[in-house]
Amino acid sequence: MRKFKYTAVNLQKEKFSGIFIAKDERDLAVQLAKQNLYLISSQPYSGGTPNAFFTLGTGKVKLAELTTFCRQYAIMVNSGMSIISCLDLLRGQPYSKFFKGILDVIYEDVKSGIMLSDALDKHNNVFPDFFRSMIHVGEVSGKLELVFTSLADYYESDARIKKQAKSALSYPIMLLCMTIAILLAMMLYIVPTFRKSLHSLEVEPEGITKIVYDASDYLLANWQNLFLIIFAIALVLVLIGMTKKGKYFYDVLKIKLPLIGKIQTDLITARFARGFALLLSSGMDIVDAMDSIVIVLGNRDVAARFQKATEEVRQGTSLAVAFNKYKLFPDMLIQMVSVGEKTAALDEVLNRSCSFFDNQVETTLSSVTSKIQPIMLMIMGLVVGVMFIAIYSPMLSIMTTLS
Secondary structure, X not given: OEEEEEEEEOOOOOEXXXXXEEXXXXXXXXXXXXXXXXXXXXXXXXXXXOOOHHHOOOOOOOHHHHHHHHHHHHHHHHOOOOHHHHHHXXXXXXXXXXXXXXXHHHHHHHHOOOOHHHHHHOOOOOOXXXXXXXXXXXXXXXXXXXXXXXXXXXXXXXXXHHHHHHHHHHHXXXXXXXXXXXXXXXXXXXXXXXXXXXXXXOOOOOHHHHHHHHHHHHHHHHHHHHHHHHHHHHHHHHXXXXXXXXXXXXXXXXXXXXXXXXXXXXXXXHHHHHHHHHHHHOOOOHHHHHHHHHHHOOOHHHHHHHHHHHHHHHOOOOHHHHHHHOOOOOHHHHHHHHHHHHHOOHHXXXXXXXXXXXXXXXXXXXXXXXXXXXXXXXXXXXXXXXXXXXXXXXXXXXXXXXX
């Protein structure tokens, strides 16, 4: 017996589609005819993940779609709808073609009796590990509607923080790009023009003017080699980042670099507080929750230290002591964890502290941006000022002499 995905019509010419088990296509047509359905088309059904290539997808569900899915599912389940009915309605929502294909497969699997978490596990390359772990916890604890609501809150908060981080750093990056563009434009076009004018007047450049003119000449003569060198360096850095040790090294840099390190630490702290509280409130054991939450930390260096702390907690060490030993989080979070452990209300303490750490991220981003922007403006002003002096000082000197 094989599974077939079919499309059929009834006597009223209404279309129906679904999954049916039959020996072959002829047997499928016979079985459908007994239900007053007439087969139009069918194909063998494997129940695997749809190919994202033909849907112009990335092979991953977009965070915005996943957040919307969680929110809508939570609303439907809270209203008393069954899991099958929720999936049936959600697969008709205006999601991407790739996500709709995934939901179709999940719907058919759940309809055939498979648990939702098991149906999601069949698409482990599509859905985040944290998401699939939480659905499993929700089913085991009987709090699936609470888990979906909490997941929607978690992903919405995470998306908002990431958006704020990109927005805060976009202006300094734009200033850096403008500075480079201005410098290249002056070195490649404006400086050579003024040099020709000075040469026609038989004036020898001196001091900073000579340095800038020589740099311009070198750039014009070797721009192809310089481009290849920059491209090669960038390629090497990308290739290093594709290796296991390279990824780890870059994650260490993200934590150690000034300014950026503070942002990364606060982002990881906010993500941990919300995710860990979510796991504990869903009924998961502390050690199991630590094993699951490591996925969402987003930094290999922090994750490695976190796993060491997990082993110590498994052997009887308190969370606060383990976190403090490996310098995982800011002192504020460690103090809150300590209070939560002593009062046996760790999930409540972390839930209440989530907004604080979210605000802390925003404060850090604002602080870093306020420090970077003046520095970038000073660098831009210095570059333009040096170029102006180098280009116009000989002209001013000639005009003064003529006067």
